Amino acid sequence: xxxxxxxxxxxxxxxxxxxxxxxxxxxxxxxxxxxxxxxxxxxxxxxxxxxxxxxxxxxxxxxxxxxxxxxxxxxxxxxxxxxxxxxxxxxxxxxxxxxxxxxxxxxxxxxxxxxxxxxxxxxxxxxxxxxxxxxxxxxxxxxxxxxxxxxxxxxxxxxxxxxxxxxxxxxxxxxxxxxxxxxxxxxxxxxxxxxxxxxxxxxxxxxxxxxxxxxxxxxxxxxxxxxxxxxxxxxxxxxxxxxxxxxxxxxxxxxxxxxxxxxxxxxxxxxxxxxxxxxxxxxxxxxxxxxxxxxxxxxxxxxxxxxxxxxxxxxxxxxxxxxxxxxxxxxxxxxxxxxxxxxxxxxxxxxxxxxxxxxxxxxxxxxxxxxxxxxxxxxxxxxxxxxxxxxxxxxxxxxx
Amino acid sequence: xxxxxxxxxxxxxxxxxxxxxxxxxxxxxxxxxxxxxxxxxxxxxxxxxxxxxxxxxxxxxxxxxxxxxxxxxxxxxxxxxxxxxxxxxxxxxxxxxxxxxxxxxxxxxxxxxxxxxxxxxxxxxxxxxxxxxxxxxxxxxxxxxxxxxxxxxxxxxxxxxxxxxxxxxxxxxxxxxxxxxxxxxxxxxxxxxxxxxxxxxxxxxxxxxxxxxxxxxxxxxxxxxxxxxxxxxxxxxxxxxxxxxxxxxxxxxxxxxxxxxxxxxxxxxxxxxxxxxxxxxxxxxxxxxxxxxxxxxxxxxxxxxxxxxxxxxxxxxxxxxxxxxxxxxxxxxxxxxxxxxxxxxxxxxxxxxxxxxxxxxxxxxxxxxxxxxxxxxxxxxxxxxxxxxxxxxxxxxxxx
Numbered sequence: 001x002x003x004x005x006x007x008x009x010x011x012x013x014x015x016x017x018x019x020x021x022x023x024x025x026x027x028x029x030x031x032x033x034x035x036x037x038x039x040x041x042x043x044x045x046x047x048x049x050x051x052x053x054x055x056x057x058x059x060x061x062x063x064x065x066x067x068x069x070x071x072x073x074x075x076x077x078x079x080x081x082x083x084x085x086x087x088x089x090x091x092x093x094x095x096x097x098x099x100x101x102x103x104x105x106x107x108x109x110x111x112x113x114x115x116x117x118x119x120x121x122x123x124x125x126x127x128x129x130x131x132x133x134x135x136x137x138x139x140x141x142x143x144x145x146x147x148x149x150x151x152x153x154x155x156x157x158x159x160x161x162x163x164x165x166x167x168x169x170x171x172x173x174x175x176x177x178x179x180x181x182x183x184x185x186x187x188x189x190x191x192x193x194x195x196x197x198x199x200x201x202x203x204x205x206x207x208x209x210x211x212x213x214x215x216x217x218x219x220x221x222x223x224x225x226x227x228x229x230x231x232x233x234x235x236x237x238x239x240x241x242x243x244x245x246x247x248x249x250x251x252x253x254x255x256x257x258x259x260x261x262x263x264x265x266x267x268x269x270x271x272x273x274x275x276x277x278x279x280x281x282x283x284x285x286x287x288x289x290x291x292x293x294x295x296x297x298x299x300x301x302x303x304x305x306x307x308x309x310x311x312x313x314x315x316x317x318x319x320x321x322x323x324x325x326x327x328x329x330x331x332x333x334x335x336x337x338x339x340x341x342x343x344x345x346x347x348x349x350x351x352x353x354x355x356x357x358x359x360x361x362x363x364x365x366x367x368x369x370x371x372x373x374x375x376x377x378x379x380x381x382x383x384x385x386x387x388x389x390x391x392x393x394x395x396x397x398x399x400x
Numbered sequence: 401x402x403x404x405x406x407x408x409x410x411x412x413x414x415x416x417x418x419x420x421x422x423x424x425x426x427x428x429x430x431x432x433x434x435x436x437x438x439x440x441x442x443x444x445x446x447x448x449x450x451x452x453x454x455x456x457x458x459x460x461x462x463x464x465x466x467x468x469x470x471x472x473x474x475x476x477x478x479x480x481x482x483x484x485x486x487x488x489x490x491x492x493x494x495x496x497x498x499x500x501x502x503x504x505x506x507x508x509x510x511x512x513x514x515x516x517x518x519x520x521x522x523x524x525x526x527x528x529x530x531x532x533x534x535x536x537x538x539x540x541x542x543x544x545x546x547x548x549x550x551x552x553x554x555x556x557x558x559x560x561x562x563x564x565x566x567x568x569x570x571x572x573x574x575x576x577x578x579x580x581x582x583x584x585x586x587x588x589x590x591x592x593x594x595x596x597x598x599x600x601x602x603x604x605x606x607x608x609x610x611x612x613x614x615x616x617x618x619x620x621x622x623x624x625x626x627x628x629x630x631x632x633x634x635x636x637x638x639x640x641x642x643x644x645x646x647x648x649x650x651x652x653x654x655x656x657x658x659x660x661x662x663x664x665x666x667x668x669x670x671x672x673x674x675x676x677x678x679x680x681x682x683x684x685x686x687x688x689x690x691x692x693x694x695x696x697x698x699x700x701x702x703x704x705x706x707x708x709x710x711x712x713x714x715x716x717x718x719x720x721x722x723x724x725x726x727x728x729x730x731x732x733x734x735x736x737x738x739x740x741x742x743x744x745x746x747x748x749x750x751x752x753x754x755x756x757x758x759x760x761x762x763x764x765x766x767x768x769x770x771x772x773x774x775x776x777x778x779x780x781x782x783x784x785x786x787x788x789x790x791x792x793x794x795x796x797x798x799x800x
């Protein structure tokens with residue numbers, strides 16, 4: 001176990017160095033290919049190359065491929081004891097990630113409409129579902145203690161398990177994609193999540209499920225290496241954008257290691273800020289509250305600070321559900337609300353705007369930093385939930 | 401064996417139907433994304449969407465993924481006899497194809513320089529090499545009868561076997577890519593090759609290596625389905641172009657089934673026209689004879705026919721090797737040579753130009769048809785070599 005892990009660390013470091021150097025060389029190529037954006041939170045209007053996540057993602061993929069012989073050696077020596085299950089999982093994970101990279105890049109190039117975007121992670125998770133069905137097809141889940149009286153120790157949820165896996169992939173990819181729009185945020189949060197998963201895996205290496213956690217660790221370290229390299233170029237002031245590609249393949253990577261490593265519930269715990277942001281966004285995503293085309297914070301070029309962006313509507317235009325939600329949010333101080341003549345002006349419902357609402361306008365780099373600190377706090381909370389409290393629900397400490 | 405094969409045929413047919421319908425819907429998206437070309441052999445100058453090979457390739461990939469449960473069922477019933485080797489091969493083949501699709505599409509979008517293009521199939525064949533090393537690492541080859549006196553029955557060629565595999569992938573991808581430039585030719589030749597491989601696999605199903613041939617067949621039928629659908633849109637007058645993506649992923653598909661099915665030498669036999677075209681092109685590819693930017697045949701808008709394209713140079717400017725080659729080619733009537741004052745005008749060294757040289761100018765659709773007939777003749781020659789003559793070199797009729 002020690003030798004492959006050290007090899008993995010070395011290979012992760014090399015992948016970092018390679019990614020840091022390759023990205024600047026490809027910038028011009030991306031701009032030429034019409035893959036660029038204008039940074040709306042800057043006073044300049046330079047073309048910033050977009051979708052560079054495909055580069056870090058691809059280097060990550062190649063790194064993992066080159067790591068195969070280190071992880072599994074050469075099985076000819078001992079065919080009987082060769083860990084076929086782990087091996088299938090490994091190649092399968094690579095296939096899922098590669099599939100998502102391809103679809104993410106195609107999305108960036110072809111600009112798929114919003115609703116069809118949800119389809120892409122579903123399609124990319126097909127290999128996972130199919131191979132899981134053929135190789136494992138374990139769809140029993142341990143029932144939490146409080147419900148055992150009715151359901152027993154474990155229950156076979158059959159096809160629901162597959163729906164859960166597919167939805168996890170869709171959630172992980174899109175959750176990162178909607179907590180975005182500030183330099184360094186997409187990659188920053190992904191790096192925090194990856195390090196959190198890696199830390200969890202390290203702790204669990206001494207537990208009964210060490211194999212599954214080692215498997216995950218193998219992926220998380222090179223992922224972190226290549227992503228930090230991307231972050232270096234994407235940090236304020238961003239010289240490259242990461243694209244949907246990055247959010248997609250990152251989310252898929254987390255979903256895949258979570259599912260194949262049998263710790264998908266723990267993985268979700270590291271998404272607390274994303275889950276909050278998603279739930280908070282729902283009223284606007286589902287048009288219960290009017291949603292402007294962009295909900296990004298506003299850049300104030302005079303102060304060089306980011307400010308809360310707003311949406312304007314008439315209270316009477318809301319349907320009953322919208323009215324209930326907005327009053328609920330107001331009660332819990334999740335929105336600030338100003339009445340101007342007979343219209344209401346409120347902040348857009350995103351975590352980024354909420355941060356700006358509470359802490360006031362701030363510089364873009366500081367905003368990203370605050371959001372990443374929240375992500376780290378989320379991880380600490382996740383560990384608190386995972387370790388001391390999990391025993392309330394499950395008896396085996398190492399389980400999920 | 402019969403049930404999965406029938407399922408495969410049905411799924412191949414469905415993939416054809418889906419591809420035929422999806423391609424026209426995506427044309428506008430590709431043009432908007434700046435992925436288009438102008439057909440130089442037409443009087444109109446409409447934008448023709450480029451790289452649609454990524455669509456047929458991706459549908460092929462998804463089809464193969466959905467086929468996994470049909471091919472392997474659910475192994476929980478009988479874990480001991482589950483064909484793990486075949487299963488690893490299957491997922492590995494998908495990974496290699498997906499990797500090549502991603503790189504091919506990136507090449508189409510980013511326009512990688514010619515020399516770096518050779519790198520792409522090498523990178524995409526890394527999963528194949530790595531997994532082959534870990535899972536099989538069989539690098540012994542059967543020695544042909546005439547050489548057995550010196551080498552014995554079989555010989556372990558070690559790392560050379562890996563170099564051979566890598567080079568096969570590079571060759572297969574580029575061989576299709578350089579026999580191109582006429583509506584329908586890239587896809588047409590690939591379809592002929594795929595059907596040839598499938599025919600060979602069918603014949604061998606009754607032989608001792610039926611498992612490997614069934615494996616290949618599983619890939620060739622859906623590949624043929626999706627590619628014929630693409631051909632329908634790419635045939636004269638082409639409403640879409642296929643892009644490097646198509647040549648890359650097709651070549652990789654053939655290389656992968658050839659290698660993993662242990663019939664790579666036979667696979668190469670189906671590339672006779674490509675091998676000829678490649679050897680014939682070498683003097684220009686290596687600049688021994690001056691090579692214009694494009695070697696495509698010329699379109700004559702007055703007659704609506706394609707004509708042989710030419711290159712002009714002075715005999716005295718050639719180095720000694722160039723002089724030898726050009727005289728050799730002249731002797732074997734592989735070129736036509738006209739002297740104008742002190743310069744030489746000769747056809748460009750491609751199979752397409754050679755056809756136009758021998759049969760005279762012809763309509764583009766007819767030119768493609770003639771070239772595909774040559775491809776079919778190549779297949780017949782391949783079968784003649786493979787079956788009656790192979791026994792001169794090998795004793796086991798089913799081997800390679």
